[in-house]
Amino acid sequence: MLHECRMTWDDLELLRRIVDAGTLTQAGKVLGVDQTTAARRLARVERQLGVTLFDRIDGRLVATPALAAAIDHLTVMADAARQSEAALRHTKAELDGRVRVSSIGFVLTGVLAPALGAFHAAHPRITLDFVAETRNASFERREADISLRLARPVGDQAIAKRLGAVRFRLYRAGAGATAGRPVVRYDDDLAHVAEMQALDRLRPRALVALRSGRLDVLAEAAVALGAELMLPELVGDGDARFLRASDEEATAERELFLLVHPDRRRTVSVAAVVQWIEATFRERFARPNGGAPPGRGVTSPACRS
Incomplete structure (x- = not known):
């Protein structure tokens, strides 16, 4: 019976290669060491x-009964070690990759970019590749991973x-x-979204000074004109240039969904x-005042759904 000792994975691999x-000399070649090093490791x-x-029989090393009784277990352990190393190398390679994230602009600039640190x-x-959408990215054409x-x-x-x-208000x-x-x-092609319907209810007869599909354009125009506009609380409450113009009940909500490419969702990177995005939004939604950090302006380059 083999006595208890501290054997390394390299030791297990050495024994297996000598058996094979x-x-x-041949075992050392497979392991990338010379015959002297292999002999010294075996002796240890x-x-x-x-x-x-x-035992040395006809010029070859043959496992003794003591080793033969344990060789199957040693083989399984050596295989497990090799598979574990391969899995770790694969994981490291995936963690070195690129991930493409698409969304409407204010999500990227107002929520995700500030959390990149x-x-x-x-x-x-x-x-990370951030892509501000002017239309929904196609997963079939692999335009985005997330x-x-x-x-x-x-x-x-x-x-x-x-x-x-995501809650919007005036x-x-x-x-x-x-x-x-x-x-x-x-x-006009976004007149159906909840925040525009709320604006129609709140300001049915207001003069429309500008229409745009870009939220950053609307925000800068509102500042120049002293105008009113619908903003996500995630953005508006953190921009010192804007004040709430409606009461607590005069809001609109839109559901935010995270989509992941089915072929990429198990990729480690x-x-x-995904885990970071989920944690970031949990923290932002848990904040008071709509989750906006103080003093952050509207810089989102697109607002389409």
Whole structure:
């Protein structure tokens, strides 16, 4: 019986290679060491175990009964060690990759970009590609690994998860009276979204000074015009240029969904990004005042759903 000792994975692999090759020279070649090094390592293992592991018969090393009784277990352990090493190398390679994240602009600039420090510290070798959508990215054409959308996905070949509800409300640029201010709003093809319907209810007769599909354009125009507009609380409450212009009940909500490419969702790098996005939104939605950090402006380059 083999005595108890501290054997390494390299020791197990050495014994297996000697059994397979029959000589120290051939075993050493497989392991990338010379015959002298292989012999020294074998002698050390036999000394630690207190038993002879190989007999020399007709110029070949043959396992002794002591080793033969344990060789199946040693083979399984060596295979497990090799598979574990391969899995770790594969994981490291995936953690060195690039992950493409698409979303409407304010999600990227107002929520994810400010949280990049923590992600980069944890995963410094993952490169993120942020793509501000003017339309929904296609998973079939592999335009994104991950997408964040303000609408429940329909017919998209992706794994979807609801992250929460983004609340919009009416804001005005600067202090002063509300009456008579113009509004800026989305293009007509976005008139159906909840925040535009809320704007129609709140300001049914207001002069429309500008229409645009870009939220950053609307925000800058509102500042220049002293106008009112609908903003996500995630953005508006953190921008000192804007004040709430409606009461607590005058809001609109849109569901935010995280979509992941089905072929990429188990990739280690993609899974790490998904975990970070989920944690970031949990923290933001848990904040008071709509989850906006103080003093952050509207810089989002697109607002389409």
